[in-house]
Amino acid sequence: MTSVQLISPLTAGQLAELRERLDARERSLREQVSLRGASLEQPAAVGQAANDAADLAAARAHDDVQNTLIEQHLLEIAAIGRARERLQAGSYGTCVQCGGSIGRARLQVHLIALRCAECQQAHESALAAAVRGR
Numbered sequence: 390m391t392s393v394q395l396i397s398p399l400t401a402g403q404l405a406e407l408r409e410r411l412d413a414r415e416r417s418l419r420e421q422v423s424l425r426g427a428s429l430e431q432p433a434a435v436g437q438a439a440n441d442a443a444d445l446a447a448a449r450a451h452d453d454v455q456n457t458l459i460e461q462h463l464l465e466i467a468a469i470g471r472a473r474e475r476l477q478a479g480s481y482g483t484c485v486q487c488g489g490s491i492g493r494a495r496l497q498v499h500l501i502a503l504r505c506a507e508c509q510q511a512h513e514s515a516l517a518a519a520v521r522g523r
């Protein structure tokens with residue numbers, strides 16, 4: 390038996406605190422999704438002024454922005470679900486790339502971080518290079 394185990398570098402108390410923040414974040418995201426979804430069903434800017442093309446365009450642009458925001462919220466909710474699975478599995482706080490600790494400070498500003506700051510930077514430069522290479 391080696392001592393290599395998949396144990397989160399965070400203490401139980403820190404994990405509990407981060408789990409609570411994940412829950413709170415998910416609640417607020419779900420609230421915003423349902424609020425924005427409701428505003429899409431009744432576009433405020435459209436109504437009597439629907440004949441006015443400029444108003445209609447503005448209302449559509451507004452809806453596009455709302456849709457984009459909703460999509461981003463849904464993506465984040467999915468990421469929170471995966472973060473919770475990692476909490477369960479004990480791999481939360483461990484970098485998926487190098488296996489090192491992501492660090493509590495980084496997790497506190499970025500609850501759903503998958504990588505340590507170093508690996509994230511390398512990952513993003515690789516992505517940017519791939520985009521440039523297209």
Ligand SMILES: [Zn+2]
Nearest residue numbers: 484487505508
């Ligand atoms: Zn790493």
